[in-house]
Amino acid sequence: MTSTTYASPPWHRREDTWAVAIALTLIAGVTLAFFAGAGRLVASHALTFPTWSDGARLVQTISSSPVAIVALFAVFLGAFSVASLVIGWDVARYAAGFALLFLASVVVTALGSNTFLKQWQLETPLLALALGLVVGNTVRLPHWFQTALRTDFYVKVGIVLMGATLPFSIILQAGPLAILQATIVAVATFVAIHLAATRLFGLDPRFGATLGAGGSICGVSAAIAIGGAARAEKAHVSVAISIVIFWAVAMIFTLPAASRLLGLTPGVAGAWIGTSEFADAAGLAAAASIGSEQAVKTFTLMKVIGRDMFVGVWALIVAFLAVTRWDRAGSGKAERVDVGEIWKRFPKFIIGFFIASLLVTVVLASIDSKAGTQYAKDAIGPLKTLRGWAFTWTFLSIGFTTRFRELTRFGWRPFAAFAVGVLVNVPLGYWLSTSVFADYWNAVK
Amino acid sequence: MVLHLTRVTVERASPRAVEIELALTGLGFEMREEPRRVLADSGSVEARQVKTTLRALGIADREYRIHVEFARKWGVL
Numbered sequence: 035m036t037s038t039t040y041a042s043p044p045w046h047r048r049e050d051t052w053a054v055a056i057a058l059t060l061i062a063g064v065t066l067a068f069f070a071g072a073g074r075l076v077a078s079h080a081l082t083f084p085t086w087s088d089g090a091r092l093v094q095t096i097s098s099s100p101v102a103i104v105a106l107f108a109v110f111l112g113a114f115s116v117a118s119l120v121i122g123w124d125v126a127r128y129a130a131g132f133a134l135l136f137l138a139s140v141v142v143t144a145l146g147s148n149t150f151l152k153q154w155q156l157e158t159p160l161l162a163l164a165l166g167l168v169v170g171n172t173v174r175l176p177h178w179f180q181t182a183l184r185t186d187f188y189v190k191v192g193i194v195l196m197g198a199t200l201p202f203s204i205i206l207q208a209g210p211l212a213i214l215q216a217t218i219v220a221v222a223t224f225v226a227i228h229l230a231a232t233r234l235f236g237l238d239p240r241f242g243a244t245l246g247a248g249g250s251i252c253g254v255s256a257a258i259a260i261g262g263a264a265r266a267e268k269a270h271v272s273v274a275i276s277i278v279i280f281w282a283v284a285m286i287f288t289l290p291a292a293s294r295l296l297g298l299t300p301g302v303a304g305a306w307i308g309t310s311e312f313a314d315a316a317g318l319a320a321a322a323s324i325g326s327e328q329a330v331k332t333f334t335l336m337k338v339i340g341r342d343m344f345v346g347v348w349a350l351i352v353a354f355l356a357v358t359r360w361d362r363a364g365s366g367k368a369e370r371v372d373v374g375e376i377w378k379r380f381p382k383f384i385i386g387f388f389i390a391s392l393l394v395t396v397v398l399a400s401i402d403s404k405a406g407t408q409y410a411k412d413a414i415g416p417l418k419t420l421r422g423w424a425f426t427w428t429f430l431s432i433g434f435t436t437r438f439r440e441l442t443r444f445g446w447r448p449f450a451a452f453a454v455g456v457l458v459n460v461p462l463g464y465w466l467s468t469s470v471f472a473d474y475w476n477a478v479k
Numbered sequence: 480m481v482l483h484l485t486r487v488t489v490e491r492a493s494p495r496a497v498e499i500e501l502a503l504t505g506l507g508f509e510m511r512e513e514p515r516r517v518l519a520d521s522g523s524v525e526a527r528q529v530k531t532t533l534r535a536l537g538i539a540d541r542e543y544r545i546h547v548e549f550a551r552k553w554g555v556l
Binding site for chain 2: 041042186254258261262263265266267268271272275276357361368369370372
């Protein structure tokens with residue numbers, strides 16, 4: 035292979051593998067600590083900041099638990115450094131970059147717990163994003179710091195940890211509904227974007243499919259997967275990604291603000307965001323800024339189970355359309371489509387999400403209710419905290435890596451085609467979340 | 480924004496396998512031999528160009544398979 039030829043890495047060098055491994059190891063570790071009688075010790079070292087208005091209280095919190103900050107940093111630095119080594123990132127640069135990212139995350143988390151800022155909905159997710167966007171678009175970031183800005187990696191760690199906080203019974207109960215709602219919106223949005231792209235704006239159908247996937251399935255990952263399945267041009271995939279990022283970042287602020295303005299309950303708001311946001315990381319930022327665990331849960335159910343999981347199926351359908359309609363020359367036999375597309379394009383980290391949920395569900399089912407309550411406090415509680423930190427690194431990374439100037443390098447036609455999809459996606463998602471399935475989303479606890 | 484890989488798989492049993500391999504080598508693909516098939520990889524040639532070239536030689540779509548993969552570059556959301 036030439037140095038410029040991208041080669042799909044083997045499984046042990048993929049981000050998905052390490053995100054799942056790290057998250058499941060944390061879950062197993064915390065669980066073992068619980069059964070070894072060290073649950074309270076672990077829980078007391080899961081770093082959180084109480085709500086504060088008096089700076090002295092903040093200082094007291096930090097000075098009373100210096101070990102917690104060091105332990106949190108050491109555990110993740112160690113885990114991520116091992117991952118870096120195997121994946122092939124520059125470990126020394128990554129470690130230095132992560133140290134700065136960690137420092138930034140402590141600062142925004144501390145600030146995000148301030149009473150005054152919380153009143154203005156400027157909590158940790160939005161503060162992290164805002165800090166990143168301002169600094170990333172005004173300052174040239176050193177290369178060693180950029181090495182640690184791994185949005186996709188951190189969000190996958192967070193989502194697998196999220197699985198540990200979502201009982202499998204909820205996934206079984208709400209999963210089919212999430213799939214139904216997501217499928218209705220995804221199909222309607224994809225068709226709208228594709229028709230607009232090809233019939234209204236004269237774009238290539240493969241380009242239309244890539245845009246459609248970005249707007250309906252799971253944002254950048256879908257644009258990449260479906261772009262590949264459709265054999266779209268590299269330039270088209272890049273343009274689709276730019277447009278997805280533009281809208282995804284816009285929706286981080288718009289959807290939560292609209293949810294508050296419209297008085298939506300957290301469960302419903304999370305479902306709406308899960309239907310109408312365009313990327314997992316951006317959607318988590320939006321859902322987390324609602325300020326309720328319920329919103330994050332319904333978002334995850336909708337986005338991960340309702341949409342992300344099916345990217346492989348979409349890839350197969352689009353590959354079939356590509357070889358039988360868009361690519362076909364004359365009446366000769368079309369190229370064969372590999373059904374393995376479904377597995378090749380499937381986002382593997384979702385398996386980790388399900389394993390995490392099953393693991394914790396099995397643990398809870400095998401202990402009595404008193405022990406279960408203690409496990410929820412001493413194990414699931416700290417895992418939620420660790421999840422929160424992974425998401426904070428995600429939000430900071432989104433901000434630091436989003437360059438406004440680069441995002442606007444797309445023509446008006448693809449942007450307009452995508453905008454047609456937004457005009458379908460957002461109201462349809464709103465209606466389904468608030469009117470048709472509201473009771474289900476409000477019942478997710 | 481993205482890295483890309485175009486991979487063409489040609490079964491050795493295909494009647495025009497050698498001709499396809501020669502055409503792909505001419506386009507700059509890197510060839511990898513396996514017992515029953517040949518894999519041709521390129522990070523610069525797009526799928527459309529492969530189809531155009533092979534069709535111009537009278538090679539049917541059925542005689543090979545194209546797989547395209549994209550990967551996000553650093554920093555893409």
